[in-house]
Every structure is written in structure tokens, then in C-alpha cells.
Amino acid sequence: MNKIEKFKNIIRFMVSIxxxxxxxxxxxxxxTLAQCAHTYYLIDSVSSLDGIGKTFQAWALSIFISSSLxxxxxxxxxxxxxxxxDNDGDRKIHLAVNLFMWIEIxxxxxxxxxxxxxxxxxxxAENAQWFNFIFAIIISCMIPVTIKLYAGIxxxxxxxxxxxxxxxxxxxxxxxxxxVTKQDLDDFKTQILDDVKxxxxxxxxxxxxxxLSDFENKVSQLGIQKQKIEQPVVETIKPINIxxxxxxxxxxxxxxxxxxxxxxx
Numbered sequence: 001m002n003k004i005e006k007f008k009n010i011i012r013f014m015v016s017i018x019x020x021x022x023x024x025x026x027x028x029x030x031x032t033l034a035q036c037a038h039t040y041y042l043i044d045s046v047s048s049l050d051g052i053g054k055t056f057q058a059w060a061l062s063i064f065i066s067s068s069l070x071x072x073x074x075x076x077x078x079x080x081x082x083x084x085x086d087n088d089g090d091r092k093i094h095l096a097v098n099l100f101m102w103i104e105i106x107x108x109x110x111x112x113x114x115x116x117x118x119x120x121x122x123x124x125a126e127n128a129q130w131f132n133f134i135f136a137i138i139i140s141c142m143i144p145v146t147i148k149l150y151a152g153i154x155x156x157x158x159x160x161x162x163x164x165x166x167x168x169x170x171x172x173x174x175x176x177x178x179x180v181t182k183q184d185l186d187d188f189k190t191q192i193l194d195d196v197k198x199x200x201x202x203x204x205x206x207x208x209x210x211x212l213s214d215f216e217n218k219v220s221q222l223g224i225q226k227q228k229i230e231q232p233v234v235e236t237i238k239p240i241n242i243x244x245x246x247x248x249x250x251x252x253x254x255x256x257x258x259x260x261x262x263x264x265x
Contacts, residue, residue, distance in 0.1 A: 021154045028070050028154070031147045035066040035104055038111040045114070065107075069100035069147055078152035097151045101144040108140030 039062035085091045119125040
């Protein structure tokens with residue numbers, strides 16, 4: 001009995017894998033790769049380039065067009081409980097899915113028609129394979145429609161949000177608030193202001209000391225220059241004063257009368 005239960009559990013595990021959204025995305029990738037071949041044939045047939053440029057253009061456009069359907073299918077959200085989309089963005093995404101689905105269907109029809117029905121690209125061949133083309137129509141529609149049916153089921157946005165929640169620096173606001181609190185920010189701001197104030201005071205003191213030193217040097221230079229100016233002036237005035245005193249003395253002596261009678265005193 002235990003072996004039977006283990007076997008059932010293995011089957012359930014395998015079914016859960018095949019029925020998962022992750023495996024559904026793998027289905028879409030396989031369909032996209034098959035679709036790329038059809039798109040490549042169309043671009044290669046209508047391209048005006050030659051050689052490597054033609055091949056590169058065909059591969060680039062085929063990957064772009066086919067992967068666009070895969071992208072919009074992966075991010076599309078399902079409808080809510082009221083049978084409508086939650087916002088205009090989800091509605092536009094589903095419109096893009098439908099648009100690329102029809103583009104892929106038309107490309108597939110051209111691919112199979114060119115092989116089974118047409119000759120020289122436009123005319124129906126005498127040996128057209130109409131019966132095979134009917135099944136080709138089914139395949140042409142089946143690949144894009146199957147990819148489109150996964151729109152709203154994969155919902156890759158939820159996976160992206162789950163990955164972001166594992167990184168507290170990006171999406172977990174509670175952990176971020178625990179890491180950086182308001183008190184930490186205030187302390188950091190106070191520290192910055194103190195550092196700026198200390199640096200400003202240091203710069204001011206250095207500037208003041210430099211100013212005083214320059215001022216003292218200027219004053220010293222002015223004192224030296226003053227002494228240099230005053231010394232010649234003093235040396236010039238001193239002989240003049242000596243000459244003046246000599247002149248006055250001589251004048252005084254000349255004014256004394258020689259016939260002064262001392263007996264009359």
C-alpha cells in the first residue's frame with residue numbers, strides 16, 4: 001500500500017509540474033521557436049537585401065515579432081471576479097496579445113500557402129495541395145492561439161514581485177525602515193553640520209591669522225619706510241638750525257653799543 005501511495009505521489013508531482021505556470025511558459029517558448037522559422041521564411045522572401053544583411057534582417061525581425069507575442073502573453077494579467085480587467089494597462093496588454101496572434105496567423109498562412117498552393121509567389125499551381133493546405137490552416141492557427149490562451153495564466157509579474165521581496169533594499173519597506181531610522185538620519189545630519197561648522201571655524205581662524213600677519217608686515221614695512229624718510233629730513237634740518245643759531249648770536253653781539261659807560265650804571 002505504501003508503494004502504491006508513493007507511486008501516486010510521483011504521478012501527482014509530475015502532473016503538478018506539467019500543469020504549472022512555469023511549464024506553461026516553456027510551452028510558449030517552444031511555440032515561439034517554431035513560429036520564428038515561419039516568420040524568417042516570410043522576411044527572407046520579401047526582403048530587398050542580399051547576403052549577410054538579408055539573413056541578419058530575417059533573423060532579427062522573426063525573433064522580434066515572435067518574441068513580442070511571448071512577452072505580452074507572459075505579463076498579461078487575468079480578469080477579476082467581475083469579468084473585467086483591473087486597469088487600462090491590462091486591457092492594452094491583452095489587445096497587444098490579440099494583435100500579434102493575428103499577425104502570426106497571417107504569417108503562417110503565407111508560409112504554408114507558398115509551399116502548397118502558390119507558384120512564383122502569386123499564382124495557384126496546377127498541382128496545388130488543397131487537402132494538405134486545410135490541415136496547414138489548422139496548424140497556422142493552433143500555434144499562435146495556443147500561446148495566446150496562456151495570457152492571464154502565466155502572470156510573470158508575480159514572479160518578479162516575489163524576487164524583489166527577497167531583496168529588502170528594493171521592495172521590503174519594513175526591513176528598510178528597521179535598517180535606517182529617523183534617529184539615524186538626524187544623527188547623520190547633526191554630524192554633517194558639526195563637521196561643516198568645525199571646518200568653517202578652522203578656515204575662518206586661518207584667514208584671520210593670515211590677515212593679522214599680513215597687516216603686521218605692512219605696518220612694519222611702513223615704519224621702516226617712515227624712518228628712512230625722517231632720517232634725511234632731520235639731517236637736513238639740523239645744519240639749518242645750527243646756522244640759524246650762529247646768525248642770531250652774531251646779530252645780538254653787533255647790536256651792543258661800544259660806548260656804553262659803565263660808570264653811569
